[in-house]
Amino acid sequence: MTVNLQSLLLYIVFTVFTGCSAVTPVFVQKGKDITLDVMTDGFHEDDVIFWSFNTSSVIVRFLPGKEPSVSEVYTGRVEFPQKKYSVTLKNLQESDSGVYTGRLIGNKEQILAGYTIAVQVSPVKLTVDSVSSSSDSCNLTVTCSTQDSDITSRVTCDTTTCHQEGGESSKVTTSGASLRLYLVNSTINCNHSNQVSWTNDTKETGQVCPQFTGKNQRQNNQLAVMYSLELSQLEIMSC
Numbered sequence: 001m002t003v004n005l006q007s008l009l010l011y012i013v014f015t016v017f018t019g020c021s022a023v024t025p026v027f028v029q030k031g032k033d034i035t036l037d038v039m040t041d042g043f044h045e046d047d048v049i050f051w052s053f054n055t056s057s058v059i060v061r062f063l064p065g066k067e068p069s070v071s072e073v074y075t076g077r078v079e080f081p082q083k084k085y086s087v088t089l090k091n092l093q094e095s096d097s098g099v100y101t102g103r104l105i106g107n108k109e110q111i112l113a114g115y116t117i118a119v120q121v122s123p124v125k126l127t128v129d130s131v132s133s134s135s136d137s138c139n140l141t142v143t144c145s146t147q148d149s150d151i152t153s154r155v156t157c158d159t160t161t162c163h164q165e166g167g168e169s170s171k172v173t174t175s176g177a178s179l180r181l182y183l184v185n186s187t188i189n190c191n192h193s194n195q196v197s198w199t200n201d202t203k204e205t206g207q208v209c210p211q212f213t214g215k216n217q218r219q220n221n222q223l224a225v226m227y228s229l230e231l232s233q234l235e236i237m238s239c
């Protein structure tokens, strides 16, 4: 019962502290590691130190005279650097974004460190898988890929414009980010985004199908003008 009361009290203190104390904001690229440090020293032998995520889940407990005890969900994802009570979280994913708190449970309860970690999306790469080109059309298959996801689409160009088959293509990646592949005029765009960041890559259809788009539009207009001139000349001649 006393234990329950104590942990309830702890929870309240903890919530209030994380709600208003200064936390260090950190931006980390997806897949990278981060080390959480306690920002004080002068610990006692019998201090108990906890690291937790978003107030609810404990990552690791340092109990006196024992090896650090890692929670099941974090097994294999944490390492312990030289510095006492520090924890390195490996291979951060978008779902790891949130508040990390280090706290001491001893004679007095104390928040030792707070971090707000925002995991940014990884870079994207837009590649052309195949090109088939004839005198009046050019078709591409393009793939936009990230570390853990990809999306493929077909783009068809005729002598005046390009269009994407089925229109914009998008998906939500396993890590909760969104991946979008779309065409703006003659530019193919790929955008990978989450709540805190985005990355993109683009490709000009004109680079892949140089004989099409834009340039040809003007040529066509010129041809049309010449053609109508010829027509009017013909008309004059036939008069």
Ligand SMILES: *[C@@H]1O[C@H](CO)[C@@H](O)[C@H](O)[C@H]1NC(C)=O
Pocket: 054, 095, 097, 098, 099
């Ligand atoms: C953790 O907290 C942050 C901010 O309070 C929230 O955006 C995120 O969804 C939470 N993550 C989990 C897994 O609960």
Ligand SMILES: *[C@@H]1O[C@H](CO)[C@@H](O)[C@H](O)[C@H]1NC(C)=O
Pocket: 132, 133, 134, 137, 138, 139, 156
């Ligand atoms: C490109 O695709 C269109 C529509 O699917 C097709 O009519 C055309 O023949 C294709 N062109 C080439 C060069 O493959």
Ligand SMILES: *[C@@H]1O[C@H](CO)[C@@H](O)[C@H](O)[C@H]1NC(C)=O
Pocket: 184, 185
């Ligand atoms: C796309 O083309 C339209 C019409 O030509 C033009 O108004 C617009 O600015 C272009 N958009 C971009 C992003 O180039």
Ligand SMILES: *[C@@H]1O[C@H](CO)[C@@H](O)[C@H](O)[C@H]1NC(C)=O
Pocket: 191, 192, 193, 198, 200
């Ligand atoms: C990518 O998507 C994000 C989120 O929708 C948006 O804020 C950003 O402007 C987009 N970037 C480009 C280059 O379109």
Ligand SMILES: *[C@@H]1O[C@H](CO)[C@@H](O)[C@H](O)[C@H]1NC(C)=O
Pocket: 200, 201, 202, 203
């Ligand atoms: C990302 O999008 C911006 C805005 O549209 C563009 O200026 C930039 O060139 C793009 N980056 C890449 C790598 O294509």
